[in-house]
Amino acid sequence: MNTPTRSFRISAIGLDVLHQTRLKLAASMLLAERMDVVLQPWSGDACDLLVIGLDHADAPRALSEANAANVPTLSIARRYADPAPGRLPHGATVRDINEQLSHLLLATPTVERAAGTPLLLQLAAATGNAPALHLLQRGAITLLVDTATRSIALPPSTTLADVVAQLDDVAWSASAIDAPTFRHQYAYRLPQRHSFEALYFCIARYRPELLPAPAEHAPMKLRHWPDLNPDDVPSTWLLAIACLHARPWQPNALAAACQMPRNTVQSLFCAAVASGLALTQEPAVSPTSRRRDAGDSRFFSWVARRFGLNLFQGSPS
Known part of the structure; x- marks a missing residue:
């Protein structure tokens, strides 16, 4: 990587x-x-x-x-x-x-690394009456955090991976701005939009240690298929994500079923929890209970066609 x-x-x-x-x-x-x-x-x-x-x-x-x-x-x-x-x-x-x-x-x-949650993730998790738009700057990187739409705006030449690489740097500064200021002064400079979901899954790939860990043995299912940035999600993750979309799994069972390292699966669980996609109240599928019904097969086939993959030939991450 x-x-x-x-x-x-x-x-x-x-x-x-x-x-x-x-x-x-x-x-x-x-x-x-x-x-x-x-x-x-x-x-x-x-x-x-x-x-x-x-x-x-x-x-x-x-x-x-x-x-x-x-x-x-x-x-x-x-x-x-x-x-x-x-x-x-x-x-x-x-x-x-x-x-x-x-x-x-x-x-x-x-x-000098900040102890605790990085500034961008603090803003992404903010609730209540906090301002919706925050302009963040660190060196050559400028971005906008929009908590109302749960997205970030980036310059044309900046990628999510660029941001994630420096996410926990102490040099980030932030200032709240209003919508008219953004439209007139920054919208043309920050044309890219990425959802918080894409951001969290990018963090899961490059900096998983920055995400809060879910309960060690809690089963989990995804609320919906996550908004993924293709450049930041390896194709080897797609089978595991499809399985989590279909039904709840425990990390060990999913790692065995998809032939993936346990820590990689745990990173996916962390991204799902941080992005609000995790459902953890349903019974999990055990490693020996891997029968896929017709509905699952149709969904997995759609994923395979969408990404040009054979998802049922698992390979290590």
């Missing part, structure tokens, strides 16, 4: 043409590490890293602003003789800059 691409926003100030060019090349090389970087001039706005040429006249002001905003920095200056974490000498190579970018971008968010 490929690690989802993570998105970052890097600002720069005080660099000459040589170092600007090398920074662009170094940033582009991060794609090999599944890190997508957006470069921009420093304006004081939120970003993941500031690359600053300390020999420039604007450097002291920018450094002070970055420190006040708690933005990590990579400084380049003639005064430095050798590379060190967070600083490079004038004339630093593309490789030098690339190594520093990789270290600084990955170290900052992983050292």
